[in-house]
Amino acid sequence: MTLNYQDIEKAVNSEEDAGGFAKLMQDFRQLGVQKYDYLVQEGLYRYFDADSHVDLKMNGVPKQVNAVGDATKIKSAVKQAQAGQFDFEKFCELAGEAGVLKWTSDLVSKEVTYYDSNDVALLIEPIPGL
DSSP states (O other), X not given: OOOOHHHHHHHHHHOOSGGGHHHHHHHHHHTTOOEEEEETTTTEEEEEOSSXXXXXXXXXXXXXXXXXXXXXXXXXXXXHHHTTOSOHHHHXXXXXXXXXXXXXXXXXXXXXXXXXXXXXXXXXXEOTTO
16 A cells, blocks of 8 residues: 555645544554654655655644754643644744654554654653544
């Protein structure tokens, strides 16, 4: 099964807000997505299946990333985002300020991991609904 750009984009566009995240993760699994990265500096999503990956821009906006990671800042940003306090672009800005170079949503291990520029995990959160 090869990842289909249009199917992934359609699933993402059907998500109305952060409350739809669990359904989106289930949709991704049905499409063969095993994990995806969001690259903060590039404003780019990278979706992986067992054999390949596809890059999608979608709603991504490139953001500056601080050189030093701050676990406290990313924990605060995630908590606020889960509470619906701001949009995705603001979350990406806060992630960059916390030194998050990328985050990986692993649909197999059912975790989201936020990494700094040294590939150190600053925060690991469970993916709800999987």
